[in-house]
Amino acid sequence: MAGIQAWTETVDDRLSAVGLDRVTAAVWGLVVAGLLARLVALGARVAHFDEGRVGYWIGRYVETGDFHYRYIIHGPFVQHVDHLVFSLFGANDFTLRLVVAVVGAALPLVVLLFREHLDGTELVVAALFLAGNPILLYYSRFFRSTVPVAVFAFAAFGFAVRYWDTRRARYLYAFSVLLALAFTAKENAAVYVLVWLGASGLLLDHELFRPRSAATGTEVLRDWWDRNVRRRELRRDLPRFLGHVVVIVLLFAAVILFFYAPRAGSPGGVGLYNAVGNPGLFPEVVDATVADLEEGYGYWFGGATESGHRSSLVDKYVGFSERLVGTLATYAAVLVGFAVAGFLKERFASANPRNLVMFASYWGAVSFVGYPLGTDIYGPWLAVNVVVPLTIPAAVALATVLRWGRDALAREDSVSLAVAVFVVVLTVSQMAFLGVSSAYASPLDDENMVQYAQPGDDMKPALREMGAAAADTDGTDVLLYGSYFVSDGANPDSEYQPACANWFQSLPLPWYFQVHDATVDCARTVGEIAEDGDAPPVVITRRSELENVSAAVPDYETRTYQLRRYGTEVTIFVDPEYATESS
Secondary structure (H helix, E strand, O other), rough: OOHHHHHHHHHHOOOOOOOOHHHHHHHHHHHHHHHHHOOOOOOOOOHHHHHEEEEEHHHHHHHHHOOOOOOHHHHOHHHHHHHHHHHHHHOHHHHHHHHHHHHHHHHHHHHHHHHOOOOHHHHHHHHHHHHHHEEEEEHHHHOOOOHHHHHHHHHHHHHHHHHHOOOOOOHHHHHHHHHHHHHHHHHOOHHHHHHHHHHHHHHHHOOOOOOOOOOOHHHHHHHHHHHHHOOOOOOHHHHHHHHHHHHHHHHHHHHHHHHHOOOOOOOOOHHHHHHHHHHHHHHHHHHHHHHHHHHHHHHHHOOOOOOOOOOOOOOOOOHHHHHHHHHHHHOOHHHHHHHHHHHHHHHHHOOOOOOOOOHHHHHHHHHHHHHHHHOOOOOOOOOHHHHHHHHHHHHHHHHHHHHHHHHHOOOHHHHEEEHHHHHHHHHHHHHHHHHHHHHOOOOOOOOOOOOOOOOOOOOHEEEEEEEEHHHHHHOEEEEEOOOOOOOOOOOOOOOOOOOOOOOHHHOOHHHHHHHOOOOOEEEEEEHHOOOHOOOOEEEEHHHHHHHHHHOOOOOOEEEEEEEEOOOOOEEEEOOOOOOOOOO
């Protein structure tokens, strides 16, 4: 023990010399480790339908300079930031997912805002869960706004807690900016606010029902009124209060306007940057932004549906809830178990239950109950909204186990120490094993966190061949054939390119056409495939058309993949000149 104490003192001295302490250093270490885990092979998985759709529109934004809020692909945060990333580093699967990976890796830093409420061990354990939970790892490597909205909302909440602890207005300003960023990431930021209001109501009920600082709840309210209203010098305090409110509102509105406002590629168009040079356009920009927000939020919160789900609300809710339970049971069972234990410990075994732990427990529980009701298409990413707040009560429970182990070591209780070590090793190894298997070893596995619209096979070999052909040839590089891929009528002015394609059924292929700058055309008859005896180097069709297309390009090599998880076999024909991969 003396040797361990001497070592820790040495570590503390060295960290202090650079302005750090053990807890902060450990959290930063987990952030760095989490970032590395998120960047390794980040571009290896073929793009999901949604990734390809949003990536395509960002590419169009880069090409044209035109942007407006498309509510069907959620908030504009990732679109604007990836616009910058694409402009600097080019467009590919790695750069597409880079921003989400970095934002997800930064999530553990939020726990440092809870220093007044959690001890050092609890802070580090919470950071460990946030860095290493398999669900958070998988979807930090997935180009979707679920992780950014969770990170920004969690950070906003952290700064609100920090303001409560210090009463320093700068934390309220940070809260306003981060909450606005949450709204720019995804519309369900509004659900976070509603959950916070509900959890706050439960905490208030606790305090008034059995107050810790007064005889009755009425006395608590009277005391609060006396301290915060009656004894205030309104002439001095009211202007300061209103000033802070104005700044908070302006910061929130500025962030919302910056991200949601349209951009115009032409000098005279209605766009935010054009309004900077021509202030007369500013009212039109604001009007367009407000109209887009009303339409988008009206769609998401007005009961709109994409899936055509015909089951009753109860059947749908039960089905989605069962799938959410399955995701949590597979990839977050230990975390959820610790969260339940941490809540019970704080609620029934603590003389003064901490509001932060209770609040986070209610937040996670309501998210678990509510999100299956608020979604129309199930995706395992819903679990992100549940896991993030539950890391706090989970950290309380696991930190308790660590303290038991420390105490057992001090009193040389080998049995208790062995139990504590077993629990900790099991927790860490479970996260590591599931994280590695889901994010790296089998990211396309049906048993994994894979939603239906994820291609079921690794198409990257054929896509590389397509890219090589596009770089080497003039004219048409890729030909789509068959009614599944080819539209009956084509509008050459359509924003959906190639205009001749059944664009949504083709996803994520249009993203890869764009990335490789491939010229794409369509054939509606077999005779058009090799018209004039010259076929494009790549032909894409459904596997059911294999025999017909093979007759037109008999020498081409074939690769067959699932464009979705199942039932969408697609065959890609490749000219032998570019068929570098084994078929």
